[in-house]
Amino acid sequence: MKIKEIIVVEGKDDTVAVKNAVDADTIETSGSAIGKKVIEQIKLAKDRRGVIVLTDPDYPGERIRKIISQQVPGCKHAFLPKKEAISKKGNNLGVENATADAIRLALKDAQQESDEWREQISSDDLMAFGLIGGKNARKRRERLGDLLKIGFTNGKQLYKRLLMFKITKDEFSEAIRKVLKEEENE
Structure with missing residues (x-):
């Protein structure tokens, strides 16, 4: 499955999980302290190809979404249910723990943000x-x-x-x- 939009994820492990699920390019925020350079990349990506934000279903992931929504309005958002993002040991919540099918479904169901x-x-x-x-x-x-x-x-x-x-x-x-x-x- 090829995704034309660029997918914004939190880190390298998320990129690996996304690329195992779909053919797509990613931008990594490298955590919840998103710098100006990353915001500029996301703006360019949105203008050129579109953006889908796929962050962990936890507080830092929601914080990243909020920052992107404020700085780069009009992005699409994909959400993983918590039960799909929990590690096998149950001690970690993140995109990197999701199955390829769960990631594909979340991306397929991405919703356009509206002003x-x-x-x-x-x-x-x-x-x-x-x-x-x-x-x-x-x-x-x-x-x-x-x-x-x-x-x-x-x-x-x-x-x-x-x-x-x-x-x-x-x-x-x-x-x-x-x-x-x-x-x-x-």
Whole structure:
């Protein structure tokens, strides 16, 4: 599978995992302290070929995404579910631990970021479905992020991410129905 966009990853091990999964070029951020030179490379890549951001599903990975989103708006974002990025020993979370199939699926489902901040889903919707502040809120947000291919977020970030990726009220409703049905069947 050939990817025309350049994939932004955190480090060398992530590059190896991506190249084992797909035919693609990468830019490595070398951690969460992204320098001006790397940001300039990402800007050039976005203008010439497009960019897909694929970072670890953890705090530093989210920090990198946020920096790139602020400095280089309009990139695509690919998300690996945590269960796909956990090491065999369970002590490390990262792109380098994911299978080639999981990486291909995440890249296939990459979502375009949007500057358009139209309200389609309200914060009241998040409260009503127990995505904020409930005992199962974290688990529900994680599953919702997997279903909508927007990654895991905390309560504050969820609303922003739903808007950022233009998730419609219908898409949200269908995904939350699945989440609640899965809970019933547990």
